[in-house]
Amino acid sequence: MGSGLAAELSLCFAKLATKITEDVTMSWNEPGGGNRGRDPWGGKDQGPPDLDEALKKLQEQLNGLFGGGKGGSGGGFSGAMLASALVVLTAIWGLYGFSQIDEQERAVVLRLGEFHDIAQPGLVWYPPLIDQLTKVNISRVRSESFRETMLTQDENIVDVSMSVQYVIDDPKSFVLEVRDPERSLQHAAQSALRHVVGEGTMDLVLTEGRAEIALNVRDRLQQYLLAYTTGISVQKVNIDDARPPSQVQEAFDDVIKAREDEERVKNEAESYANGIVPEARGRAQRIKEEAEAYRQQVIAKATGEAQRFDQLLTEYAKSPEVTRERLYIDALESVLANTNKVMVDVEGGNNVMYLPLDKLAPSGSVNNPGSAVMRGLSPQQLREVTDAVTEQLRRDLSTSSRRGGR
Secondary structure, three states: OHHHHHHHHHHHHHHHHHHHHHHHHHHHOOOOOOOHHHOOOOOOOOOOOOHHHHHHHHHHHHHHHOOOOOOOOOOOOOHHHHHHHHHHHHHHHHHOOEEEEOOOEEEEEEEOOEEEEEEOOEEEEOOOOOEEEEEEEOOOOEEEEEEEEEEOOOOOEEEEEEEEEEEEOOHHHHHHHOOOHHHHHHHHHHHHHHHHHHOOOHHHHHOOOHHHHHHHHHHHHHHHHHHHOOOEEEEEEEEEEEEOOHHHHHHHHHHHHHHHHHHHHHHHHHHHHHHHHHHHHHHHHHHHHHHHHHHHHHHHHHHHHHHHHHHHHHHHHHOHHHHHHHHHHHHHHHHHOOOOEEEEEOOOOOOEEEEEHHHHOOOOOOOOOOHHHHHHOOHHHHHHHHHHHHHHHHHHHHHHHHHHHO
16 A cells, blocks of 8 residues: 555656646746746746745645645645655655565565566665565475376276475576466476376385385476476475275275285295294104114114124034024023913923913012013023923822822
C-alpha cells in the first residue's frame, strides 16, 4: 500500500512540475513590450516578481491539480507546506528502500527489470520503484512427495510413493531461469522415477532394491535439474512405499507368504544339514578308525597264529605223541572252561555219567553257566576234581560189577 501511495504522489508531482514549466515558458514567450515578455508572472516593471503572486498562482495550480476550487481563501498550500510534503515523501521513499536479509537468505536484486546483484545477509538499501528484491532461503531443506503407478520391466504394475528433499543452491537460477522451478522439480522427479522403475523388475522394486532405486533416481533427477538450470540441489530421495495395485494385493500377499515359507524351509533344511552332516562325518571317521583297528588286530592275530603254528609244527616234529596229547588237553580245557556241564564216558561201562560242576562248586560261587570254573576253580583244580570224580565213578562201577558176579 505504501509503494502505491508513493507512486501516486510521484506521478502528481511530475504532473505539477510539467504544468509549471509550461506556464513559465508561455509567459516568457508572450508578445509585448518592455520587460513583460520576459516576466512569467505578468509583472509590469523590471523588478523581481511578486512572491505572493507567484505562490498564489502555484496554489491555484495545485488546487486545480488536486481538485480544489479556484479563488477559495484560507485553504491553500504555502511554500513551507510544499517543502515539508516533499521532505516527508522523500523520507518515506527512502525508508521503503531498507530491507533486512537473514543469515540463511539471499536476495536477487532486479534493477529496472534486469538482474543487478545478489544481496548478502544484513541490512541493505535499494531504491524503491527502481530495484526489486526477491528473498530466497538457501538453508531450509524442502520436501516434495509423489505417488505414481507405473509399469516395470517384467510388465507388472506397481504403486511407488517417493519423497524428495532439496535445497536452493543458486538463487539467481531459481528466481529468473525457470518460471515455476518447484513444478519443474515435480515433473523431473516423476520422469526419473518412471525411467528407473521401468528398468527394474517387480521383485526388485518391492523388496531389496529400494535403496538402489532411490540412489539412481537421485542421480538422474539431479541431471535433469542441472539441465533445466533450476538452481535446485537434491539432497536425498526416499522410496517410502512400494506395493502392487489394490486389485491384486491379496494374490501378492499369498506370493509373499509362499516366498517366506520357502525361505523358512530352506533355513530349517540348512540348519538340519549343519547338524547332521558333522555328526555323520564323525561316525564315518569313527567307523574308519574302528575298521582300521580291526584290520590291524586281525593281521596281528593272524600273524601270531601263524607264528604259533610254526612253533607247534617244530615241536610236533620232535615229539608227535606228546604234542598231540597236549593239543587235545588244551582243546578240552578251552571247551570245558566255558560250560558247567560235563559228560563222562567211563571205559568198560554202558552209561554216560553226567557231572554237574555247578553243584560241586562252593555254594553262591556260581551265578551263571561257566562262572564256577572261571571264578572259583583254576584249570589245575578243575582237572584234579575231574580226575577224582572219574576215579570215584570207576570204583563204584567196579564194586557194582563184583556184586553182580556173585
